Amino acid sequence: MVRWCKLFGNQYLGFWLLGLILFAIQEIPYMLMSLFHLETNPIMNMTETSSMLDVCEKVLGSLCIALMVFVIHKDAKMFSVSSGRERLCFGMAAVVLLANFVGWALYFGGLQSVFVMMLFIVVMPPLYYVAIGLWRRNTPLAVCGILFLAVHFTHVLGNLKG
Numbered sequence: 001m002v003r004w005c006k007l008f009g010n011q012y013l014g015f016w017l018l019g020l021i022l023f024a025i026q027e028i029p030y031m032l033m034s035l036f037h038l039e040t041n042p043i044m045n046m047t048e049t050s051s052m053l054d055v056c057e058k059v060l061g062s063l064c065i066a067l068m069v070f071v072i073h074k075d076a077k078m079f080s081v082s083s084g085r086e087r088l089c090f091g092m093a094a095v096v097l098l099a100n101f102v103g104w105a106l107y108f109g110g111l112q113s114v115f116v117m118m119l120f121i122v123v124m125p126p127l128y129y130v131a132i133g134l135w136r137r138n139t140p141l142a143v144c145g146i147l148f149l150a151v152h153f154t155h156v157l158g159n160l161k162g
Helices: 017-026 028-035 051-070 084-108 114-135 139-161
Strands: 002-008 011-015 071-073
Touching (some): 002 071, 017 084, 051 071, 051 114
């Protein structure tokens, strides 16, 4: 983990390799999607209903990744779950990621209901970023993750209903 310069408060511009790895882990279902010959794939074939929400969703999602990888708390270590708060938040991130993978397994298995897609595939990734932000005391990431959750949920639900 590298800290380059102070941004504000206890937040520094830097690079956290584990953040990049955590992002890649969350993307595994998309990497594996081509291995599954899905009869239908509503997530990848949605009709776009709001270009404004689409742009906001992409900006917020990209910002979450950038904040996770490039914003470092002053006291952060490469990996730590030493305090109760860290254990709880890291555990939340792990549970959320597992729930996301369960949702993808259901989706790849043919259970592609709006409920499964919205709960497991749409809600979990932003919650993953929020949990990582809380674990790492990365307030900008936690806040951005909450905003991303609201926009992502609204946008995808609108597209699925559209």
